[in-house]
Structure formats: C-alpha cells, structure tokens
Amino acid sequence: MNNLTFNYSHALIQEHELEEMQAQIQAAHNLLHQKIGAGSDFTGWVEYPHTYDKEEYIRVQKAAEKIKKDSEVLVVIGIGGSYLGARAVIESLSHSFSHLIPQKNRQGVSVFFAGNNISGSYLKDLLDLIQEKDFSINVISKSGTTTEPAIAFRIFKDLLEKKYGKEGAKERIYVTTDKEKGALRKLCEKEGYESFVIPNGLGGRYSVLSAVGLLPIAAAGIDTDKLLDGARDAVKEYQDADVKKNPCYQYAAIRNILNRKGKELEIFVSYEPCFNYFAEWWKQLFGESEGKDGKGIFPASASFSTDLHSLGQIIQDGKNNKFETVVWVKEPNKDVEIIHDKENSDGLNFISGKTLNYVNKMAFQGTLLAHVDGNVPNLIIEIPKLDEYYMGKMIYFFEKACGISGYILGVNPFNQPGVEAYKKNMYALLGKPGFEELQSQLKERIKK
Numbered sequence: 001m002n003n004l005t006f007n008y009s010h011a012l013i014q015e016h017e018l019e020e021m022q023a024q025i026q027a028a029h030n031l032l033h034q035k036i037g038a039g040s041d042f043t044g045w046v047e048y049p050h051t052y053d054k055e056e057y058i059r060v061q062k063a064a065e066k067i068k069k070d071s072e073v074l075v076v077i078g079i080g081g082s083y084l085g086a087r088a089v090i091e092s093l094s095h096s097f098s099h100l101i102p103q104k105n106r107q108g109v110s111v112f113f114a115g116n117n118i119s120g121s122y123l124k125d126l127l128d129l130i131q132e133k134d135f136s137i138n139v140i141s142k143s144g145t146t147t148e149p150a151i152a153f154r155i156f157k158d159l160l161e162k163k164y165g166k167e168g169a170k171e172r173i174y175v176t177t178d179k180e181k182g183a184l185r186k187l188c189e190k191e192g193y194e195s196f197v198i199p200n201g202l203g204g205r206y207s208v209l210s211a212v213g214l215l216p217i218a219a220a221g222i223d224t225d226k227l228l229d230g231a232r233d234a235v236k237e238y239q240d241a242d243v244k245k246n247p248c249y250q251y252a253a254i255r256n257i258l259n260r261k262g263k264e265l266e267i268f269v270s271y272e273p274c275f276n277y278f279a280e281w282w283k284q285l286f287g288e289s290e291g292k293d294g295k296g297i298f299p300a301s302a303s304f305s306t307d308l309h310s311l312g313q314i315i316q317d318g319k320n321n322k323f324e325t326v327v328w329v330k331e332p333n334k335d336v337e338i339i340h341d342k343e344n345s346d347g348l349n350f351i352s353g354k355t356l357n358y359v360n361k362m363a364f365q366g367t368l369l370a371h372v373d374g375n376v377p378n379l380i381i382e383i384p385k386l387d388e389y390y391m392g393k394m395i396y397f398f399e400k401a402c403g404i405s406g407y408i409l410g411v412n413p414f415n416q417p418g419v420e421a422y423k424k425n426m427y428a429l430l431g432k433p434g435f436e437e438l439q440s441q442l443k444e445r446i447k448k
C-alpha cells in the first residue's frame with residue numbers, strides 16, 4: 001500500500017485485546033478533540049496544519065530565502081522542543097554528510113545547532129568553525145528564559161555584532177518565541193529583530209510544524225509545503241475514533257496494552273542512521289508527555305544494524321520488559337550494489353549483485369523474527385519512501401498517538417512539571433538571586 005502503514009502482527013497481543021480498548025480510545029479521542037482533557041490549552045497542534053498563520057508562513061519562506069542568499073551557515077539556538085524537531089527533519093532528509101557538500105551544490109545552508117547543551121568545548125568548536133563564514137542565527141525559545149539557549153544567544157549575538165556591526169547583525173538575527181511573554185519578545189521589540197511566534201496552543205515538543213521547525217528546515221533547503229501536505233493528510237486520516245480504522249490510535253492503544261503487561265521500555269528502531277535525531281525528537285515527545293505521576297513507558301532508541309552489535313544482546317536476552325517500534329522505509333532514496341570479488345576471501349560472493357538495501361531488509365526481517373522469538377513485541381511503521389510528505393505525515397502520526405496514549409494512561413500529556421527540578425538546583429548552585437536558601441541547603445548536601 002502506498003501510504004504510511006502500521007503493522008501490529010508481531011505485537012504479541014490478541015485482536016480482542018485491541019478491540020477491548022475501543023471505549024478508552026473513544027474517551028481519549030473525545031478529550032483531545034473536544035478540548036476537555038487535562039492540558040487542553042496545549043492542543044492547538046491537533047488542527048494546526050490547517051489553522052497556521054498563512055501570513056507568517058510566507059515571512060518564514062522569505063526569511064529562509066534571505067538566509068540562503070547572505071549566509072553559508074545558520075546557527076539554530078534552542079533546546080528540547082525548540083530544536084529537536086528541526087534537527088530531526090533536517091538530518092532525516094539531508095545528505096548524510098551534508099556539511100561537507102559545497103554550498104553551490106546544495107539547496108540550502110548548513111544548519112548547526114547550539115544552546116542545546118552547556119559544553120564549553122562544543123560551543124568553542126562551533127564558534128571557531130563559523131568565525132570565518134557568513135552566518136545568521138535563529139534563536140528559538142518559547143519561554144524566552146531557558147538558560148542553555150540564553151547563554152549561547154549572548155555569545156553568538158556578540159560574535160555577529162563584532163563581525164557585522166550592530167545594524168548588520170540585526171539583519172541576521174531571527175527570533176522565534178512567545179507572542180507576548182518572555183525576555184526574547186522584549187528584546188525583539190527593543191531591537192527590531194525579525195521574529196516569529198510560537199502559538200500559545202503548542203508546547204515545544206509539538207511545535208515542529210510551526211515556525212519553530214519550519215524556518216530552519218526551509219533554510220536547509222527542504223520543501224516545507226510538502227511537509228505540511230503530509231501533516232494535513234494525516235489530520236484527515238487519523239481522526240476516526242474507531243480503533244479498527246485508525247492506525248494512529250492502534251499504535252496508541254497497543255503501547256498501553258503492552259505497558260499494562262509489564263513492558264516498561266519502548267525502543268524506537270530504525271535502519272537508516274539519518275533517523276537518529278528523529279529518534280531524539282520522538283524520545284522527548286513521549287518521555288515528557290507520559291513520564292509523570294509515577295507512570296510512563298521509558299522511550300529509548302536504537303539504530304540498526306549498528307546497535308545490534310551493542311544493544312542487540314540485551315534486547316534479545318535481557319529482562320523481558322521492552323518492546324520495539326520500528327520505522328521502516330520501503331524504498332530508500334539511494335542504494336549501492338555489492339560487487340563480485342574474484343578471491344571471495346570473505347565468502348560473500350553469494351550476495352554479490354545484491355544491494356545494501358536488500359541486505360538491510362534481510363537484517364530487518366531476521367531481527368524482527370529473532371526479537372519476537374525473544375518475547376520482544378515489534379510494532380512496525382512503514383513509509384513508502386523518505387521524503388517531506390511522509391516525514392510530515394509521520395510527525396503528526398506520532399504527535400497524535402502520543403496525545404491519545406497519554407490520555408489512555410491517565411496523565412496530562414501536555415505539561416512537563418518534572419523538568420523544573422534540576423533547573424531550580426542549578427540556579428541555586430550558580431547563585432541566582434532569590435535562591436540563597438536553597439543554595440546553602442544544596443551545598444550542605446554536596447559536601448556529604
């Protein structure tokens with residue numbers, strides 16, 4: 001079938017178990033669509049592929065064109081939902097070694113990411129690398145107050161101003177933030193930077209199809225119209241509350257069935273290394289949405305066949321608490337044939353004339369059956385090819401499955417209160433005004 005498909009024939013469940021989830025699916029569907037569930041203020045993403053601000057979308061395209069004309073590099077500064085979606089799409093749809101492709105042979109600029117860690121070495125390396133290049137920055141933060149991107153923004157803004165002067169720098173700074181609140185919005189108003197809005201109804205991890213993801217993605221030369229086409233079709237295809245007819249809801253339901261049977265860990269698996277950041281995006285989506293109130297499936301990831309040589313053992317024979325969700329691309333865009341070798345010293349002439357994609361497929365099928373034999377249920381999401389359209393569709397598939405799955409689990413899938421704990425401690429240890437008492441308590445504990 002020429003569409004995204006969900007295959008649960010290796011899920012190690014009975015059909016009636018899925019049918020029995022119908023009432024819970026219907027209830028979750030109502031909570032989400034009628035916007036009456038927990039966190040409903042953050043469900044604007046459900047219809048966003050239709051309701052997005054069309055005028056802003058044109059500005060995003062124009063900004064991307066300007067960046068392509070005046071820059072070799074775009075530095076995207078953001079953390080969590082403010083960078084993972086863009087990175088997932090860019091890495092999935094770009095040449096595997098895109099940074100080394102000369103600009104004249106590529107559709108867009110090289111996109112590098114900063115402000116997603118606090119490593120001095122990482123930042124220094126990036127600063128050294130772009131020093132000599134023409135670059136622009138897109139700083140992305142919904143709250144406008146997150147420490148990691150704020151630190152990086154200070155430093156890159158300073159570099160831009162030294163290189164191009166204050167006025168020149170202004171032409172190269174793009175800000176994506178809340179419409180009204182936060183330090184970044186204030187700064188935009190003061191400095192007159194070009195800015196884009198993260199709408200109120202979108203939490204960071206649900207924001208990739210807004211300006212948050214679209215500006216970096218478009219600057220990288222990826223067709224955002226097609227991405228949105230895929231997402232729009234997904235809105236239509238995944239709105240049937242009948243679990244028998246909705247693959248997205250089947251995935252949400254089966255995750256919960258497996259979780260109730262003791263599967264505490266879900267491994268996102270792909271056989272294309274370009275999906276590695278898609279896996280990171282997926283991990284934030286499910287981890288922050290479901291991991292609360294002492295509940296949630298731990299989202300992990302593996303890249304096969306690479307990790308079959310490291311994690312393969314524990315998946316096959318380790319504790320029986322995990323399942324795999326495999327994303328399989330039916331027709332990869334490129335391929336290489338295995339050549340015949342007269343000597344045949346490696347004994348591989350039996351596959352000469354075959355292609356790497358063929359061998360990869362056999363690895364997939366062999367692994368699937370081996371892991372299922374090891375009691376690891378496998379859920380398979382197949383896309384016909386890896387392009388913008390199916391990327392958009394798959395993003396929406398996972399977003400919606402996550403919202404529905406979270407409601408079935410009985411949590412608010414749209415908040416992330418637990419993330420604040422480390423931040424408070426870090427601020428206190430850094431001596432942020434207002435955190436004095438916590439600082440002395442923490443220093444006592446660290447001494448011990």
Ligand SMILES: O=P(O)(O)OC[C@H]1O[C@H](O)[C@H](O)[C@@H](O)[C@@H]1O
Nearest residue numbers: 080081082141142143146204419
């Ligand atoms: O966009 P920002 O407000 O800077 O937030 C960036 C990220 O950091 C927070 O700590 C949250 O856990 C994430 O959900 C969010 O995506």
